[in-house]
Amino acid sequence: xxxxxxxxxxxxxxxxxxxxxxxxxxxxxxxxxxxxxxxxxxxxxxxxxxxxxxxxxxxxxxxxxxxxxxxxxxxxxxxxxxxxxxxxxxxxxxxxxxxxxxxxxxxxxxxxxxxxxxxxxxxxxxxxxxxxxxxxxxxxxxxxxxxxxxxxxxxxxxxxxxxxxxxxxxxxxxxxxxxxxxxxxxxxxxxxxxxxxxxxxxxxxxxxxxxxxxxxxxxxxxxxxxxxxxxxxxxxxxxxxxxxxxxxxxxxxxxxxxxxxxxxxxxxxxxxxxxxxxxxxxxxxxxxxxxxxxxxxxxxxxxxxxxxxxxxxxxxxxxxxxxxxxxxxxxxxxxxxxxxxxxxxxxxxxxxxxxxxxxxxxxxxxxxxxxxxxxxxxxxxxxxxxxxxxxxxxxxxxxxxxxxxxxxxxxxxxxxxxxxxxxxxxxxxxxxxxxxxxxxxxxxxxxxxx
Numbered sequence: 001x002x003x004x005x006x007x008x009x010x011x012x013x014x015x016x017x018x019x020x021x022x023x024x025x026x027x028x029x030x031x032x033x034x035x036x037x038x039x040x041x042x043x044x045x046x047x048x049x050x051x052x053x054x055x056x057x058x059x060x061x062x063x064x065x066x067x068x069x070x071x072x073x074x075x076x077x078x079x080x081x082x083x084x085x086x087x088x089x090x091x092x093x094x095x096x097x098x099x100x101x102x103x104x105x106x107x108x109x110x111x112x113x114x115x116x117x118x119x120x121x122x123x124x125x126x127x128x129x130x131x132x133x134x135x136x137x138x139x140x141x142x143x144x145x146x147x148x149x150x151x152x153x154x155x156x157x158x159x160x161x162x163x164x165x166x167x168x169x170x171x172x173x174x175x176x177x178x179x180x181x182x183x184x185x186x187x188x189x190x191x192x193x194x195x196x197x198x199x200x201x202x203x204x205x206x207x208x209x210x211x212x213x214x215x216x217x218x219x220x221x222x223x224x225x226x227x228x229x230x231x232x233x234x235x236x237x238x239x240x241x242x243x244x245x246x247x248x249x250x251x252x253x254x255x256x257x258x259x260x261x262x263x264x265x266x267x268x269x270x271x272x273x274x275x276x277x278x279x280x281x282x283x284x285x286x287x288x289x290x291x292x293x294x295x296x297x298x299x300x301x302x303x304x305x306x307x308x309x310x311x312x313x314x315x316x317x318x319x320x321x322x323x324x325x326x327x328x329x330x331x332x333x334x335x336x337x338x339x340x341x342x343x344x345x346x347x348x349x350x351x352x353x354x355x356x357x358x359x360x361x362x363x364x365x366x367x368x369x370x371x372x373x374x375x376x377x378x379x380x381x382x383x384x385x386x387x388x389x390x391x392x393x394x395x396x397x398x399x400x401x402x403x404x405x406x407x408x409x410x411x412x413x414x415x416x417x418x419x420x421x422x423x424x425x426x427x428x429x430x431x432x433x434x435x436x437x438x439x440x441x442x443x444x445x446x447x448x449x450x
Contacts, residue, residue, distance in 0.1 A: 026177060045340065048333065052227030061282055062185045068350065071101025072163040073329065074180050074242075075154050079146040081110040081139070083171035084119055086288065090171055091123045091425050099180035104152065105129045108146045111139020142440075144256035151248055151255055162190065164245040168263070173239050174202060175281040183242055186278050193247035193275025194267065197240040198222045202286035209296070210289035213420045215411065219395030222281060229279040233330040236267030236277065240285030247275045260439065261306025268313045268331060274322050291443065293421070297429070299444045300422050305430035307338040309439075341423045 005008050076094055080087055087107070094105050107120045111134055123129040132153055134146070147168065154166060165187060169175070176182075179197060186195045199221065204214035228234050236243075241263055248255040251266070259265040271277060290296045317323065317331050432440070 005354075009093060022352050027255055043338070045333075045337075049224075053338050055230040056223055056226035061236050061280070062188065064280075067315075069100075070184055071099075071353055072165050072184055072187055073101065073159050074099070074103035074165050074167055075157075076103060076105045076167045076169055077147065077150045077154075078105060078169050078171055078173070078234055079108045079110060079143055079150075079230045080112060080116050080120065080171045081146075082112045082114045082116060084115040085110075086172040087116055087119050088122075090169070090173060091120065091129060093174045094169075095123070095126060095128055096177060097175060097180055098177045099184075101180070101184065103128070103180060106150055108150050109133045109138045111248050113163075142258055142260075142262070144262035147256040147262065148254045154245065159245070161245045161249065162406075163187075166243050166245055166248060168238060168241040168243070170239040170287055172288040174286040175240070176285075179283040179285070180243055182283045183280055186280060187242075187244060191276045192278055193244050193250075193270045193273075194234075194236055194432060195224065195278045196236050196240070197280045198225070198265075198284045199237060200284045200286050201289035203289050206289070207291060208414060209291065209293070209418075211411075213289040213296075215415060224283055225279040228330055231326045231330050232276060233271065233327045234267070234277040234279045234322065235334065236263045236270075238263040239287055243270070244248040244275075247273075250275070252427060257310045258439075260302045261310060264306060265310050265313075268310060268317070271323060271327065271331070272313070272316055272404050296422055297426055300426035301429040301433070304338055304423070304426045305433050305439075307335060308430060308434060310335055338427065341427050347408070356372070 045332070078087075078090065078094075083090075091105065091107070097103065105123075105128055108127060109120060109131060117133055120129070120131050124131050130153075132149070134149060138149075149167070154164070165183075175197075183195055183197065186192055193345050199217045200209055201214035202216060204211050225234055239260075243255075243266075247270055250360070251269055255266060256262045257265050257269075267277060290299060296431075314332055314335060317328050320328060
């Protein structure tokens with residue numbers, strides 16, 4: 001959602017001023033509206049992201065202690081509801097993880113009506129996979145409910161709580177083979193409650209849509225997370241999330257809520273409890289990108305609605321005495337970012353109003369334009385395209401398989417369209433769902449994989 005906010009700069013500083021200038025020359029002025037606040041808001045957001053980029057340059061991974069290697073017990077929880085197309089490859093990849101310490105995979109079959117149960121049962125005999133079948137009476141209540149059930153099962157295993165790490169993976173998630181070995185040192189400090197690893201789209205080459213999703217995760221989310229790691233306000237995701245069992249216990253009998261973004265919600269609550277959150281950029285969890293706009297819109301609507309639900313934590317964040325001012329600010333700004341996407345609608349309305357004869361004054365842009373047109377457009381270009389350039393640079397640096405040259409020219413423009421087309425309609429739909437009290441979980445359907 002923050003991507004759409006960043007790209008509003010194109011409208012704030014280039015398109016909108018130019019169109020309004022042209023419109024006001026053609027029509028008689030019937031009213032004057034001050035739009036200075038729009039540029040102030042956007043400029044503040046952009047400068048904040050430049051600040052996070054500066055922080056991400058200081059990102060450091062933990063150093064392994066000398067002597068004995070720390071090898072906690074990892075429990076890899078895989079919620080699965082009608083996942084017959086992906087569950088086998090996921091389990092095979094998890095069983096092939098290169099880790100000398102103990103780990104176990106816990107498949108939570110959430111009332112699947114396809115062959116998920118049958119396919120998962122084949123791996124139970126390995127001794128590394130446990131399968132829990134949730135019957136129809138309790139199935140389909142959302143991911144948070146499934147994870148709380150898994151939490152109770154893990155407690156029954158009587159593992160050493162301090163040294164047990166619960167890992168949440170989507171049914172199509174593919175961890176790097178060395179992921180557990182790389183993540184383990186983060187938990188040497190008993191203050192670390194959770195670690196989030198980087199996410200990428202493993203079918204990025206399949207279409208432009210999947211490539212743009214990969215850019216969103218690798219070029220934007222990872223860059224943001226590295227900056228937020230320096231602040232201590234890392235956001236947890238639903239895929240590749242590692243949480244210490246004792247941290248989960250500090251949240252009560254039901255650690256995960258019914259929030260549609262239970263990952264974002266639990267990360268904030270862990271931080272409020274005093275646990276430190278970290279981001280691991282050395283390894284990835286790969287997931288399958290959606291192949292249609294319709295499915296993407298459903299997915300992003302759930303994410304937006306879940307973010308709006310997490311606004312309930314803003315008062316606690318602001319009042320918290322355990323969080324630093326920087327953490328309070330970053331968590332709050334990140335949550336409010338969901339609403340900033342609607343500024344795009346304001347900009348579009350401004351264009352129509354300008355052609356209808358309404359004049360917009362903007363003290364900042366007027367000052368720059370009166371100084372010199374080169375200065376005006378230089379500042380406009382930097383604010384509009386600077387963040388996007390940083391994202392693309394991060395993507396190029398981290399992407400293992402460079403995209404075709406034609407994509408390199410198309411990506412900036414395509415990504416701007418993608419951000420608006422994905423997030424603005426999703427935000428409108430999310431608000432509509434909230435108004436209608438429609439809070440049911442909508443699972444992202446899987447696509448057939450090669």
